[in-house]
Every structure is written in structure tokens, then in C-alpha cells.
Amino acid sequence: MIEKPLLxxxxxxxxxxxxxxxxxxxxxxCLNIFSSKEKEIISFSSEIPLAFKAMRPWVHKGWEMVVLxxxxxxxxxxxxxxxxxxxxxxYQTECSLALKKWGWTPFQLQxxxxxTRREAISNNFNQWLNFHQPFSLVTQRLKTLEKEGIxxxxxxxxxxxxxxxLLACFDLQPKLVFGHESGSKxxxxxxxxxxxxxxxxxxxxxxxxxxxxxxxxLKSIPCYLASWGYLKPQDRNNLPSxxxxxxxxxxxxxxxxxx
Numbered sequence: 621m622i623e624k625p626l627l628x629x630x631x632x633x634x635x636x637x638x639x640x641x642x643x644x645x646x647x648x649x650c651l652n653i654f655s656s657k658e659k660e661i662i663s664f665s666s667e668i669p670l671a672f673k674a675m676r677p678w679v680h681k682g683w684e685m686v687v688l689x690x691x692x693x694x695x696x697x698x699x700x701x702x703x704x705x706x707x708x709x710x711y712q713t714e715c716s717l718a719l720k721k722w723g724w725t726p727f728q729l730q731x732x733x734x735x736t737r738r739e740a741i742s743n744n745f746n747q748w749l750n751f752h753q754p755f756s757l758v759t760q761r762l763k764t765l766e767k768e769g770i771x772x773x774x775x776x777x778x779x780x781x782x783x784x785x786l787l788a789c790f791d792l793q794p795k796l797v798f799g800h801e802s803g804s805k806x807x808x809x810x811x812x813x814x815x816x817x818x819x820x821x822x823x824x825x826x827x828x829x830x831x832x833x834x835x836x837x838l839k840s841i842p843c844y845l846a847s848w849g850y851l852k853p854q855d856r857n858n859l860p861s862x863x864x865x866x867x868x869x870x871x872x873x874x875x876x877x878x879x
Contacts, residue, residue: 624771625817626795627875628809628841631776631783633824633849635758636790639676641751643668646689649729649736664693674704677850678711680825681777681800683729687718708852730800737782754790755848757868762792768874770819771795773812775805806835813838819875822866824849829863842879 632638647664654662669692672685679685691699691707691714698714699707707714719725740748762772773796776783780799787794798808805828812818823829824846832838844866845855856865870878 623816624769624795625819626812627765627770627772627820627822628775628812628818629762629772629822630824630828630846630849631774631778631786634755634822634846635762635774635792636752636754636786638752639668639673640753641748642676642685643672643689644751645733645736645740646672646685647693648740649686649733650690650693652736653724653728653732662690662693664689669693671699671704675699675708675711677825677852677855678708679850680828681726681730682733682779683726684715686729686733687715687722687724690722691718734779734781737779741782741785749786749789752786754786755868757871758848759790759792761871762794765875770875774798775802775808775821776800777805806831806838809838809841810835813841820844820878822846824851826852826855826859826863830860833860833862844878 629635650662650664651659671692672688675688675692676685679688688699691697694700697718737748765772772794774783774787774794775798777800780797780801783797783799787797796812802808805823809818809821809832818841820842821829821832822844826845829843829845832841832843839862843863845851845859845863847856847865847867859865864879866878
């Protein structure tokens with residue numbers, strides 16, 4: 621049997637908008653790991669802070685959202701004292717400094733975030749699910765790919781465990797699902813390309829697409845930046861010719877017409 625070509629998609633920001641869940645889980649994770657003294661000093665809003673929403677396009681791994689939740693809620697943090705522009709410009713450095721300040725590690729935060737999500741699912745699955753809003757045009761389009769003889773795969777930095785739960789609720793059945801446990805997106809795409817034809821990779825992180833293009837082995841993969849995703853203000857500007865800005869109108873078209 622000949623394997624069908626694959627369309628590979630990121631999950632958060634491409635298939636689903638989960639900003640309500642990101643804040644709820646990140647906030648609760650902080651509350652779970654904070655000391656009593658830290659809880660007295662820092663107060664968390666039930667509403668999503670504007671700074672948390674604004675910084676979402678810079679997030680690469682889930683644990684970073686826990687750092688942002690803590691920094692947004694700490695009145696003396698650099699994020700609050702120096703502002704979004706400063707923090708976003710120095711994002712990686714500031715995240716590292718925040719980790720040291722709080723005495724946290726990425727692994728610790730990722731595990732704590734995963735546990736928070738498991739508890740939320742166990743305690744009130746419907747609430748957890750409703751915090752995620754699928755992009756309806758995207759989910760509808762994925763269900764029509766079969767008519768073009770194309771299968772789809774999901775490539776995300778989210779845990780496979782939670783991605784699969786959401787995909788099932790959205791009635792989506794990808795051929796393959798890769799999470800943060802699977803390795804870097806570049807490595808996964810390299811492995812996939814040895815076995816399958818990849819008709820496109822849809823992502824909302826421009827830097828991820830640029831890393832894909834830096835790998836000479838992946839030059840054959842058409843790269844698309846999802847215009848509806850979590851984009852930084854300048855992401856649409858001066859795109860290299862090898863990255864196409866994909867909008868929802870074009871998404872409706874046959875894949876052969878995208879480029």
C-alpha cells in the first residue's frame with residue numbers, strides 16, 4: 621500500500637485557540653508550587669492579564685506560560701516595571717532570569733503544568749474542554765483533505781496526552797500526532813520526510829518555520845505561516861519567499877493552489 625502525502629500542522633494557534641486554558645492552568649500551577657509566603661505577596665487575577673495575552677506569541681514550550689503567569693502577577697517583575705516591549709525583546713534572557721529568581725527548572729514547571737491539567741480534566745472535564753475554542757474553518761478543512769488524497773499529522777510542543785483528548789473532542793483523526801516528547805519539530809520533520817511526502821507545514825511561529833528552512837534536508841517542505849494564529853506584531857512583514865502567509869480563504873482552496 622502506498623502511503624498518502626501528509627499535511628503537517630501545529631496545534632495551538634493553528635487548530636485551536638486555548639488562551640483561556642493557558643491562563644487557567646498556568647495560574648493554578650503557580651498556586652500549586654508557590655510557598656505560603658509567595659502566595660501572600662502575589663495575587664492572581666481570574667481574568668486573563670493583557671500582558672499574558674500579548675506575550676503568548678513568544679511562548680515556545682508550555683512551561684514558559686507558568687513563568688509568564690508568575691511575572692504578570694508580580695507587581696515588581698521586570699515585565700510589569702519595564703513593560704512588554706522590553707520583556708519581549710529580551711524574552712529568552714528574561715525567562716531564564718525569572719527561573720533563577722523563583723528557583724524553578726523547565727522540567728519541574730512542565731511536570732507541574734501537566735499535573736494541573738490532569739487534575740482539571742479529572743475534576744471538570746467539560747470546563748477544561750470549553751476553555752479551548754477550535755478554529756472551525758480549520759477543523760472543517762481538515763475533514764475534507766481525504767478527498768484530495770491527503771492525510772494530516774499534528775506536530776506540537778503540547779503533551780501528546782492532552783492533544784489527543786482535544787483532537788478526539790473536535791472529531792479529528794490525524795494519521796500521526798507528535799508532542800513535546802517526540803523531540804524538536806525539525807528532527808520530527810526530518811524523520812517524517814524519510815518515509816512520507818510532506819505537502820505542507822502550517823505553523824504560527826515564524827521562528828520555527830525559519831529553523832525548518834535552515835535545514836537543507838527540509839527544503840522540499842512548503843512552509844505556511846498561519847495568519848489566524850498567535851503572531852508577533854512584525855511576523856507578517858518581509859517574509860522570505862519560501863514562507864507563505866496562509867489565510868483562511870486560501871486554506872479553503874485545494875492545497876495545489878496554496879503556493
